Amino acid sequence: MDKFPTHNKKLKEWVSKMAKLCQPDSIVWIDGSDGQKKQLEEEAFATDEIIRLNQEKLPGCVLHRTHPNDVARTEHLTFICTKKKHDAGPNNNWMPPATGYKKAREIFKGAMRGRTMYVVPFSMGPVGSEFSKIGVELTDSKYVVLNMLIMTRAGEAVLRQLEKEDDFTKCLHSKAELDVNKRLILHFPEDNTIWSVGSGYGGNVLLGKKCLSLRIASFIARKEQWLAEHMLIMGIEEPNGHIEYIAAAFPSACGKTNLAMLIPPEGLKKKGYRIWTVGDDIAWMRVDSDGQLWAINPESGFFGVAPGTNSDSNPAMVETIKKDTIFTNVLLKPDGTVWWEGADGDVPNEGINWQGKPWKSGMKDAEGKPVLGANPNARFTVPIKNCPTASFRLEQHHGVPISAIIFGGRRQHLAPLVYEAFNWQHGIFVGATMASERTAAQVGKLGEVRRDPMAMFPFCGYNMAFYFRHWLNMGKKMTKAPKIFHVNWFRQDEKGKFMWPGFRENLRVLEWVLDRCSNKVYAVKTPIGYVPQPADIDMTGLHLPGDTLEKLLEVHKEDWLRELKGIKEFFRIFKKDLPKELWQEYEELEARLKSK
Numbered sequence: 207m208d209k210f211p212t213h214n215k216k217l218k219e220w221v222s223k224m225a226k227l228c229q230p231d232s233i234v235w236i237d238g239s240d241g242q243k244k245q246l247e248e249e250a251f252a253t254d255e256i257i258r259l260n261q262e263k264l265p266g267c268v269l270h271r272t273h274p275n276d277v278a279r280t281e282h283l284t285f286i287c288t289k290k291k292h293d294a295g296p297n298n299n300w301m302p303p304a305t306g307y308k309k310a311r312e313i314f315k316g317a318m319r320g321r322t323m324y325v326v327p328f329s330m331g332p333v334g335s336e337f338s339k340i341g342v343e344l345t346d347s348k349y350v351v352l353n354m355l356i357m358t359r360a361g362e363a364v365l366r367q368l369e370k371e372d373d374f375t376k377c378l379h380s381k382a383e384l385d386v387n388k389r390l391i392l393h394f395p396e397d398n399t400i401w402s403v404g405s406g407y408g409g410n411v412l413l414g415k416k417c418l419s420l421r422i423a424s425f426i427a428r429k430e431q432w433l434a435e436h437m438l439i440m441g442i443e444e445p446n447g448h449i450e451y452i453a454a455a456f457p458s459a460c461g462k463t464n465l466a467m468l469i470p471p472e473g474l475k476k477k478g479y480r481i482w483t484v485g486d487d488i489a490w491m492r493v494d495s496d497g498q499l500w501a502i503n504p505e506s507g508f509f510g511v512a513p514g515t516n517s518d519s520n521p522a523m524v525e526t527i528k529k530d531t532i533f534t535n536v537l538l539k540p541d542g543t544v545w546w547e548g549a550d551g552d553v554p555n556e557g558i559n560w561q562g563k564p565w566k567s568g569m570k571d572a573e574g575k576p577v578l579g580a581n582p583n584a585r586f587t588v589p590i591k592n593c594p595t596a597s598f599r600l601e602q603h604h605g606v607p608i609s610a611i612i613f614g615g616r617r618q619h620l621a622p623l624v625y626e627a628f629n630w631q632h633g634i635f636v637g638a639t640m641a642s643e644r645t646a647a648q649v650g651k652l653g654e655v656r657r658d659p660m661a662m663f664p665f666c667g668y669n670m671a672f673y674f675r676h677w678l679n680m681g682k683k684m685t686k687a688p689k690i691f692h693v694n695w696f697r698q699d700e701k702g703k704f705m706w707p708g709f710r711e712n713l714r715v716l717e718w719v720l721d722r723c724s725n726k727v728y729a730v731k732t733p734i735g736y737v738p739q740p741a742d743i744d745m746t747g748l749h750l751p752g753d754t755l756e757k758l759l760e761v762h763k764e765d766w767l768r769e770l771k772g773i774k775e776f777f778r779i780f781k782k783d784l785p786k787e788l789w790q791e792y793e794e795l796e797a798r799l800k801s802k
């Protein structure tokens with residue numbers, strides 16, 4: 207057995223036990239040094255696990271391709287293993303812990319033979335902050351180690367912290383055979399343990415992200431009275447230097463990353479706003495002694511979707527990924543740079559596509575469908591500190607105070623551009639009834655509504671009815687709770703055209719949100735909440751035809767009455783567990799919609 211660079215008995219025993227199960231040829235402890243990272247990269251280049259990109263044009267950048275059957279999170283293979291099924295709730299796949307361990311043990315047994323087991327001690331949040339949680343991931347993938355070194359604070363400093371505190375999430379990962387039939391992503395919140403086997407895709411294997419920071423953390427957060435949320439965090443600096451911070455939850459692929467680092471539109475530039483990015487995916491929030499909600503981003507990197515990222519949709523990200531980036535499943539160009547559908551510049555004539563096959567622009571498959579250069583879920587992994595809008599408070603142990611919480615979804619007609627909840631309890635109802643409609647880009651019935659409360663439906667590590675109760679309770683702990691809003695960037699006109707340009711123009715809506723937080727503007731009371739008066743949205747430099755803005759803000763009672771049916775159906779899946787306050791909000795909304 208290799209030497210242990212730790213005195214932590216629990217850690218030593220666990221690593222030994224897992225090594226006995228997986229039988230790696232050797233064990234390497236990750237110290238977080240540049241030298242060790244370089245060595246890992248060299249080894250991975252030698253086996254083509256990663257490919258070195260053009261170092262003049264993309265310094266420090268590499269490319270990785272995952273197995274073609276392993277390109278996204280596999281929710282149907284993701285389980286919460288609690289003793290009681292009721293604790294996992296109707297929102298999760300469930301297995302008893304003993305069954306989960308048994309099934310996965312079969313796959314883990316000997317899975318690391320001929321491989322190295324890397325021990326990655328990592329901290330979610332600044333090392334030593336009261337907000338932070340420690341995990342240790344054991345993995346046989348160099349790609350995972352290299353990603354963890356970006357996405358988390360990993361290495362020596364965390365081991366030192368583990369000499370002071372004993373508590374850590376035990377994360378075990380093996381690629382095993384990358385066989386979809388032998389793939390499981392198991393969470394054991396009662397044991398603070400995650401076992402992931404048979405996958406090499408980020409969301410399934412970077413265990414600090416969705417698995418620890420959302421599923422396990424949400425379970426812990428309920429016990430410890432804080433919130434672990436699928437939210438971006440951004441600061442909006444006014445010309446006088448004052449910065450207000452907001453947290454916002456949107457379902458996956460609704461533009462959180464773009465919003466978190468937006469560059470003000472031309473028309474608003476003269477006002478002197480600056481955006482500071484704290485995080486693009488996850489927020490951990492606590493009530494402090496001042497009665498306010500304070501947030502940190504537990505991650506230290508972005509794991510963003512490449513397709514569609516360009517100088518229009520996200521100029522700050524285009525800058526960010528010019529160096530030190532791991533690209534996954536994008537097109538490799540002949541000059542050793544990369545491309546994806548919706549990237550800047552011309553479509554390249556040729557390259558090697560995400561499956562490692564020769565590719566030519568305009569190529570069609572046997573059925574006449576376009577062959578993509580990049581996988582639609584192709585990603586980049588990059589340190590937040592590369593981002594020109596990175597907040598100077600990223601390393602502050604205390605985080606940032608949150609003035610507003612924004613929920614959002616993708617609704618073609620129903621929801622207006624923005625509205626404000628009447629109060630905390632009503633805001634929880636707004637979050638709990640969040641939904642998105644399927645677009646042509648997704649498999650399934652067009653326009654079908656998928657409920658995704660607080661954007662946490664795939665990530666809440668326990669019964670979501672208890673989660674709603676927890677949110678309601680958190681409101682009572684605050685003397686100055688954030689105001690809650692809902693936005694919809696995706697309303698369409700009769701012809702199916704988006705009415706709002708989105709992207710950087712969204713700052714106009716955030717400006718109204720902040721004005722409401724500081725009681726600067728009046729709003730119109732409607733049955734669903736407070737809606738802006740059109741004149742209060744600054745439209746300088748943005749011309750929308752005719753009465754588009756008025757239309758974007760309209761509340762159609764008939765549509766909302768229809769929506770109530772969907773809400774009722776959804777609430778019913780939680781049976782008696784659903785907090786009565788949410789039914790009360792439902793009834794009050796119905797009454798408001800039915801009154802003249």
Ligand code: OXD
Pocket residue numbers: 279409457458459487509
């Ligand atoms: C997601 C992600 O799927 O952030 O939500 O990757």
Ligand code: MN
Pocket residue numbers: 436458487
């Ligand atoms: Mn996400």
